[in-house]
Amino acid sequence: MAAGGGGGRPPGPDPALEPYVQTRIFKIIVIGDSNVGKTCLTFRFCGGTFPGKTEATIGVDFREKTVEIEGERIKVQVWDTAGQERFRKSMVEHYYRNVHAVVFVYDVTKMSSFTNLKTWIEECNGHAVPPLVPRVLVGNKCDLKDLIQVPSSLALKFADAHNMLLFETSAKDPQESQNVDAIFMCLVCRLKAQRSLPCRDAEGWPAQPQPQPRRLEEASGKGSCPC
Numbered sequence: 001m002a003a004g005g006g007g008g009r010p011p012g013p014d015p016a017l018e019p020y021v022q023t024r025i026f027k028i029i030v031i032g033d034s035n036v037g038k039t040c041l042t043f044r045f046c047g048g049t050f051p052g053k054t055e056a057t058i059g060v061d062f063r064e065k066t067v068e069i070e071g072e073r074i075k076v077q078v079w080d081t082a083g084q085e086r087f088r089k090s091m092v093e094h095y096y097r098n099v100h101a102v103v104f105v106y107d108v109t110k111m112s113s114f115t116n117l118k119t120w121i122e123e124c125n126g127h128a129v130p131p132l133v134p135r136v137l138v139g140n141k142c143d144l145k146d147l148i149q150v151p152s153s154l155a156l157k158f159a160d161a162h163n164m165l166l167f168e169t170s171a172k173d174p175q176e177s178q179n180v181d182a183i184f185m186c187l188v189c190r191l192k193a194q195r196s197l198p199c200r201d202a203e204g205w206p207a208q209p210q211p212q213p214r215r216l217e218e219a220s221g222k223g224s225c226p227c
């Protein structure tokens with residue numbers, strides 16, 4: 001028989017007396033053409049590895065990672081969406097509902113995935129995503145150096161025109177993993193800053209000017225908030 005008996009609560013502080021700390025959840029959706037590497041990027045961020053084999057995403061896959069920024073634990077809920085129209089059409093409304101940030105992905109070795117970005121942006125705009133919802137642009141598969149079709153200068157111009165940060169990276173190359181983390185951490189930092197402000201607009205978002213686009217090289221700070 002266990003010493004102490006009487007119900008068996010383990011020794012230590014009474015949970016009822018501990019301060020209740022709510023973990024905030026930020027929903028980030030990842031969209032773009034099929035095969036650009038959305039699943040691999042989200043896998044790299046949430047799981048720290050490159051998946052050996054992937055299949056086309058059907059509907060949506062959820063991945064989560066809890067991060068700590070300035071002493072606050074935040075749950076990042078990543079929605080890895082399907083690029084193929086037939087696998088996504090019934091889900092589109094769900095993707096955009098209450099979204100906190102959007103990651104647009106193209107494949108640097110496939111020009112059509114870059115030119116199609118305007119369709120993805122139109123879809124996003126068509127779902128009334130508030131302008132203060134931060135958006136970033138990600139060129140993936142930079143490890144395939146000899147096959148690059150989308151020059152950085154072109155991507156940067158596009159990102160600037162749409163008020164987005166640009167990240168060029170590779171889900172596959174382990175040396176790029178910090179850069180993949182920076183994509184999501186940058187968004188989380190921005191959301192944390194926006195959402196801790198006391199003055200909010202009608203949709204619950206702080207009445208602040210749009211964040212200014214930053215250059216690629218600014219976003220790759222080591223060990224600190226990429227913003």
Ligand SMILES: Nc1nc2c(ncn2[C@@H]2O[C@H](COP(=O)(O)OP(=O)(O)OP(=O)(O)O)[C@@H](O)[C@H]2O)c(=O)[nH]1
Nearest residue numbers: 034035036037038039040054056057083141171172
């Ligand atoms: N070389 C290289 N290949 C990659 C990289 N990221 C993804 N891939 C490959 O690209 C293919 C497609 O990757 P996925 O992550 O499944 O693509 P997706 O965008 O999720 O595709 P859908 O689910 O159909 O929308 C796979 O064969 C991956 O191994 C990368 O950074 N470099």
Ligand SMILES: [Mg+2]
Nearest residue numbers: 038039056057
């Ligand atoms: Mg996928």
